[in-house]
Amino acid sequence: MKNTQKRKYQAAVILAFVLLVVGSLSGITTADRTPSTKFSITTTPTPFSPLNRGEEEIKYYNPDSLSNVIGVEDIEPPFKWQSAIRLTQDELAAYDGWTLTKVNAGYSADNGQLECDATIIIYGKGNDTHPGAIIQNDTTYHFTASGVTTIPLLTPLTLDGIEELWISVEWVQTEINAFLALMDEGPAVDGKGDWGFDGAWSELQIYGLDYNWAIGAIVEGEGNAVLTIGTIQGPIGIESEIINSGQVPAKTIDWTIHVTGGIFKKVDKTANDIITELAVDASETINLGMFFGLGKIQITITAVAENAEEVTVTKTATILGPIIIGIK
Incomplete structure (x- = not known):
């Protein structure tokens, strides 16, 4: 049945x-x-x-x-x-x-x-x-x-x-x-x-x-954080900042600086860390220490938080030994 x-x-x-x-x-x-x-x-x-x-x-x-x-x-x-x-x-x-x-x-x-x-x-x-x-x-x-x-x-x-x-x-x-x-x-x-x-x-x-x-x-809800990446600078190593321009504090920000290139692609350097919390309209400096190379390089910075979408900025530059110039 x-x-x-x-x-x-x-x-x-x-x-x-x-x-x-x-x-x-x-x-x-x-x-x-x-x-x-x-x-x-x-x-x-x-x-x-x-x-x-x-x-x-x-x-x-x-x-x-x-x-x-x-x-x-x-x-x-x-x-x-x-x-x-x-x-x-x-x-x-x-x-x-x-x-x-x-x-x-x-x-x-x-x-x-x-x-x-x-x-x-x-x-x-x-x-x-x-x-x-x-x-x-x-x-x-x-x-x-x-x-x-x-x-x-x-x-x-x-x-x-x-x-x-x-x-x-x-x-x-x-x-x-x-x-x-x-x-x-x-x-x-x-x-x-x-x-x-x-x-x-x-x-x-x-x-x-x-x-x-x-x-x-x-x-x-309470809204989300909004991450932006500030100006990328040298000349010794790479320095920038993560900025929270959102409505609430950004939580657990995972950032990475990655540099590649140079003659024979010998340059391959990375720095990364976690920022526990970043207040509204606050910023945090991030950096990759001194490294050596010669020729054109590519700099990529990425940041993402638990309550913010991932952002990525890519720039090119020239490295002469430890000196980085022409970031654009």
Whole structure:
């Protein structure tokens, strides 16, 4: 009995998905039903709301190429289905201690349904086939216009120690063969950017819909440090400085000075160290001591912190014995 039900359910899912490519905003111009499936696509210019200062959006979609719209065919409305993205430690680790405050969701009012009710559902850690338990689902929104809309969460979620989140939009489709949810031009980020639920979870790319949902998690935190590398100087050895021009102290800065070149490539010198913390607008001198060589050299300085992106500066110079000149 169980096996029979499972076979029927899988067949229903496969027959549920369909890809529709729309060439204009006024209606469908072409339809491709290979393979047959529930979610769909369209091409449309899409308004986009910029972020406020202190916010960052975690997303997979390209906001400049939201050309596809997805819907569900062969249903009895009203029908609820979900589009979702999966965020793992690859995306969340840098935001530990931050707060998820809003969700961006892309909707099209131009393809069969002028307005739509939706619920934002946040799931916890699941596995490679489905999300975990619902963390919260108390935020609803009524879409009336096309574009990416920023939706404030009724209950913000602190990201302390959270390993994984699934951010889902549950759509209420009230029209037969309407197309609601925006996607980009792809390709989908495997296992993360294209999850759909119409009774069972699956990635849309298995149906040939290799795109990312226009869904983004907006997080707020204390901000990040921003590292810059100061003027590189000689003439004996190499000296420069690391500057923090960000909003918060930079933590655990790993820096490296590497010099190569000279006649017969005999010069290959490196200095590196760690700066435990660097305050806002502060700087720290770094250096590579005296070395010998002759001819053209290349100087590369790199710095990265736990809460700042890596920066690299490369210069050329000439070394004459221990004297370095012409750094540029």
